[in-house]
Amino acid sequence: MKKWTRDTEINAPIEQVWKFLDGSLENMQKIMPQVVEHKRVKITEKVVGSVYRQKYREGKRTEEYDIETVEYLNEAIEKKLKVGFTLAKMFEITAFYELNKINNNKTSFTYTVTSRPIKWWFLKLLLVFATDKVVVEFLERDKKVAEAETGR
Structure with a gap:
């Protein structure tokens, strides 16, 4: 299994950032245009x-998969969304989004992704x-989209 975690501070209110993850398809496409x-x-x-x-469209190919919500928290100062899905019948993926309110105009965003090959021979693909x-x-x-929409 591979795991990546990165974080950033976004100069936008927590609700502004959250709407891209827990909102309409239109808002989601602003940060995930391939969906x-x-x-x-x-x-x-x-x-x-x-x-x-x-x-999800990647070039000319479109993949379809079911995403299950595994964890969810929607509080004023802290928000979490963790989803899981199987990609191309090859990998089990989880995406974990964690938002924390720093102040009224700044949000800490941590993004963690895990990828686990379903069959052992896919491990070589993952490692390469x-x-x-x-x-x-x-x-x-x-960060770019959230800050642009808040004028920062």
Whole structure:
């Protein structure tokens, strides 16, 4: 299993950053432009256990997978969202987003991704091709979009 964790401070209120993760498809696409569809499959009262079917476009190829909410916290000063899904029948992925309010106009954002190969021979692919580039680019894009929308 590979794990990447990166964090950044964003000059935007916590609610501004959160809406990209826990909001509409339109808001989600601002930081995840490859997501072309995000539909409810099963919604639970406590959010944990909810399932969404998501379509993700990479070049000409579109992947479809179900994303399950594994952890969820939506408080005024702290927000967490952890989701899990299987990518291309090859890897089990978790994405964990943690937001903490620093002050009214600044948010700490920690992003952790894990990737576990489903079959042992996929491990070689993971070891050769897996880098933290996607994690770093995601955080940079989120920071840029959130700060642009708040005029910072």
